[in-house]
Each structure stands twice: as structure tokens, then as C-alpha cells.
Amino acid sequence: MELVSVGHVESSLRDRDDAPKQGDEGAPEAWLVIAPEFGAALDGIAAGDELLLLTWLDRALRDVLQVRPRSRTTGPVQGVFSTRSPDRPNPIGLHRVTVLELDGERVRVDQLEALDGTPIVDLKPLLRTIDER
């Protein structure tokens, strides 16, 4: 189960401590830079589309199974599968973004909390009937 990088994130966010936890908490716009050999997979995407972006959170910890939710500073930890912590056995980031612009194999999106250089794993269209049923 080996992932290939299909591109990377270009962002002004450089540091995990500076990044918002979720895109709608003040994250900046970013560019998704798709590698030329995967450019054909972008065909059909247009400005205004809502996408689910999957990334590889390469600065996360993989040996963490329980964390304290950020809403609490004390008290019990809970399992990472019940949280959106980046630290988890398979650190795949899931980000909902809106396409603002396409420029060849570069896709500009609105608020994205992923750090500069984060590998891109997949893009999927948001299906309202499924993802929001």
C-alpha cells in the first residue's frame, strides 16, 4: 500500500505551529501543483468546483493512538480515530476546498490549512448527496 505523490501544496504556511487546525479557521489560499504526468487526471475540473483534497501530512507523528482533544487542556485522552488530529497511524489529511482558478496543472484553492510542500495524494469531487447525506 504505497502511495505516489501526484503533486504538492504551495502555501505561505511553513510551520505546523502557525497553521490553523482547519481550513475555515483563517487558512490562506494555496496552489495545488499537480505533477505533469498526472495532469490528465485534472480534466473536467473547473473554477467553482468543490473538491475533497487528500494529502500526506508528512510532518505528523504516526505512533500516536490517543490524544487530548484541543478543546480541553486537561482530562482524558481519546482515540485518534475519534479526532481529526494529524497524528495518527496513516496521516492522510482530508481538506474541503473550492477551486478558484486553473492554470495548466496548477489549481488555486481557497482556505487550506496544509503546509507548504505537503504531498498531494488525491482529489475527489464533493458529492453532496453522499458526503452530506
Next chain:
Amino acid sequence: MELVSVGHVESSLRDRDDAPKQGDEGAPEAWLVIAPEFGAALDGIAAGDELLLLTWLDRALRDVLQVRPRSRTTGPVQGVFSTRSPDRPNPIGLHRVTVLELDGERVRVDQLEALDGTPIVDLKPLLRTIDER
């Protein structure tokens, strides 16, 4: 970027041709069987929770960049990043499920279109404010 299997799907669905394309198209209930060494990551999940399940679609094709959408039988193909085709460079399945029951490290969920034996990669809680913003 090597994924670890944190468990597998137990389902009555055995064959890709028999499986619905999406969970809400008549897919059966299924069990998520989490490996004992990852059981601690389930802590905090309860019946009624809505989860995003990430799987490794091990019967998909990885060298496909364009497909014809299933809504059309003729006409142009489009890029897999603009479709939910399982055939794509990184065949990660994204499934929205509701937890029906927990039994130790086994989680029973409602309608899931993943095939029996499909490796599980991650579970995340659905965040309505993010995933449905």
C-alpha cells in the same frame, strides 16, 4: 508514503461488479474489524457517530487517469480527479458511514459499498462545520 492496514472490512459484498457505486445505492451493513494493536485509537467512538472511513481499494486500477463517467455510455472521458472512480493513482476509498454498534475492536456500520477484505486506512469523525460548510 507507505500505508499501514489498521484493519479490514467484513461484508457480504465479494465482487466489484456486485457492489453499488456509493453506499446510499443499496449497500449492506458491514463490520469494520480493527486490528488489536490499533484498538486504542477507537476510544471515544460510540453508536450513532458519523464517520469518514478511508479504505485502500485493493482491486482498483492505478494506471488510469481518465474514465467515462458512469452517467454516460458514450462520449468523452474525463480526468479521474473529477470523478469518484475507484481507478486512480492512489485508490483511497472515502466512505461516509454511521456507527450502529461497537463490539470490542469491531465496529458495525450502515450502508458501505466496500468489498469484503478491503483494508482500512483511517477513520475520522465527520465535522459538520468543516465537511459540510
